[in-house]
Amino acid sequence: MIDWLTADIDLDSVPLHVGIIMDGNGRWANARGLHRTQGHAAGEPALFDVVHGALDLGVQWLTVYTFSTENWDRDTSEVEFLMQFNVDLLERRRDELDDLGVRILFMGDVDDDRVPQVLRDRIRSAEELTASNTKMTMVYAFNYGGRIEIVDAVKTIARGVASGSIDPDTITMDTVSNNLYLADMPDPDLVIRTSGEQRTSNFLLWEAAYSEYVFTPVLWPDFDRHEFARCVGEYQTRDRRFGGAVDGPLTDGDG
Ligand code: IPE
Ligand code: IPE
Ligand code: MG
Secondary structure, eight states, X not given: OOTTOOSOOOGGGOOSEEEEEOOOHHXXXXXXXXXXXXXXXXXXXXXXXXXXHHHXXXXXXXXXXXXXXXXXXSOHHXXXXXXXXXXXXXXXXXXXXXXXXXXXXXEXXXXXXXXXXXXXXXXXXXXXXXXXXXXXXXXEEEEEOHHHHHHHHHHHHXXXXXXXXXXXXXXXXXXXXXXXXXXXXXXOSEEEEOTTOOSOTTSSTTTTTTOEEEEOOSOGGGOOHHHHHHHHHHHHTSOOOTTOOOOOTTSTTOO
């Protein structure tokens, strides 16, 4: 029994892993005559409401896209704001997440020279503090790009081939999966994108090969646990076939 839940969802088939492309902060701010950065700030309560909602529903993995490898192309002032915002966010929310039993992991190029040292330190300490938590893993896709993630996996595998530890003929899809940033992360079952855009923007390209996508027009700062639950409900109406045939009267073997 979850007291806030109004959406009609089956708690026995909640997705194990949900990814979210948190989009629309700038448009939310512009619509109110505010600066884009105020839209990012307004996204923080939305994110933490969703964390509480996901915990209540029993989601095991929640991956949120916080900064893409392409987001460096934005104005310096916005990029600087986002770096500092992430420092502040980790300081403000680290203990709360720890108390909730959430393990924090970062996925992406945290050691990029463009990432301020103070942020790298906060990231490492948040990961260390929460390393043994087991209620839910929250992955921050930060300075993350799906293509560079695959390139990095290819480089690691190529080094193994060059050193003789990997026979090229034995390379499988699992070899690639095992060399992605978080080898233990299950593939996302559901990817939600807010703000009405319908594209991946380089999010979890390999991992989301068979994910269900739910696109909602809600701008990220207006998103909350209720809309999250509604998206889970929409996911539950989908027929995940993984390449199989649709069940029907003309399927072979049905008599
Ligand atoms: C998503 O909101 C947050 C980041 C990409 C960091 P946007 O900043 O992309 O907001 P819009 O798409 O311009 O409205
Ligand atoms: C994707 O949103 C990245 C994040 C949400 C962090 P963008 O706003 O950067 O994507 P595009 O530019 O609309 O494709
Ligand atoms: Mg955007």
